[in-house]
Amino acid sequence: MRDLSEELLAWYDVNARTMPWRVDPVDSKAGKRPDPYFIWMSEVMLQQTTVAAVKEYFRKFTTIWPTVHDLAAAEDADVMAAWAGLGYYARARNLLKCARVVVNDHGGAFPDSYDTLLTLPGVGPYTAAAVASIAFNRKATVLDGNVERVMARMHDIHDPLPGVKPVLMQYAETFTPNGRAGDYAQAVMDLGATICTPKNPACGICPWRDPCAARVAGTAAELPKKTPKKKTPIRLGYVYVARRDDGAWLLETRPEKGLLGGMLAFPSSDWSDDPTPDPPIDTEWIDSGYEARHTFTHFHLRLKIMTADVANPTSPDRGHFVNHNEFSPTALPTAMRKVFDLIPRRDATIENKAR
DNA sequence: CACGCGTGGAA
C-alpha cells in the first residue's frame, strides 16, 4: 500500500475541526502537545457520542475539576450529577475510577503507552490508541466508527460489521504513518465525520478520492455493511413521585450496575411487559394520568407517573427524602428528567396529558 | 462474542 497519509495530513492541515481539547495542527507540528488529562476526558465523553453533545460537558468537567488530582478527589455523587444527560453512565463511574488509579498507581501522570493505557478503567482499544497518539504522539492506530467506514470504502469491503472489524483494523494499521501520529488519528476521524459520512459521502472533495475502491465501484454510500439489528420492544412501568409536606422529594440512587447505574432517580417498579406496582411508601398513590416516554438503546419505555403527598416525618421503604433546596433536576438522567417535567403543576395543561 | 448500556439530532 502506497503511503496515502501525506495527502490526508495535508488536507487536515487546512480543514482540521476546532474543538476545545484539540491543539491546532500548526502548533502540533511545532511540537506542542495537549494535556493528556483533557484528551482522555474528551475521548471518554466521545465514546458513542457526538462532538456537539460533548463540548458543553467537557467545559463543565474541566472547569470543576481542572486536573486529574481534582477529579480523583471528587465525590462520586457530584461526578454522576455532572454527567447527567450525557448517557452511558458506566463511563462516568469508570472516569472517576480511572482518575483515582492514575493518581494512586501512576503518580498522577497518564501512561503514554498503549498497553498501559489499556489497563485503565473505561479505556478500551480505541481510547488507548487515541490517547497514546493524540496526547503523546505515539504511533497507534485508532479504529472507531469513522475509521471503519473509511477503510471499508477505501477497500470496497462488503462483509458486514462487526465480523469484519479485524480486517478493517489491519488496513487501518497499514495506513498509519510513523510521524504525526496524533494529527493522523484526528485527520482520519475528521475525514469520516465530515467527508466520508454514512449518508451522501462527499467523494468529490475527498483527499482520498482517487485511491478509494468503493468510489470507483460506486458502492461508497452503502458501506460499511452491518448485521441487521432487531427492533426495540416497548416496556412499561410505574414511577413514584412522593412529595413531603415540607417540599422534600423522595429519590433513590440506583444500583451501580445496570441501567442508569449510580444515578439519582425517582423510585419505580420493574420495567417490563407487565410491571408489578411497587410503591416505595405505603400510602395513598394517585394516578396522575401522565406518562413519561423515553427510548433507551434497546427498548422504548413508558412510565405511568404516580404521585403522593406525605407527612413529615415519613419513613420510605426505599429511597430517601431530599430537601427541596438541595434537589436539582439537572442531576437526573434524561428519562427521569422527563418524569420531573411532567409532574402535575399549577401551570400544567391538559394538552400534556398522555393519550 | 453477543449483548447491555443513553441521548439527541438528522433524514
Add this chain to the structure above:
DNA sequence: TTTCCAAGCGT
C-alpha cells in the same frame, strides 16, 4: 413517527 446513528467498553 420511526429509524439510524456518534471519536466504545465491560461482561
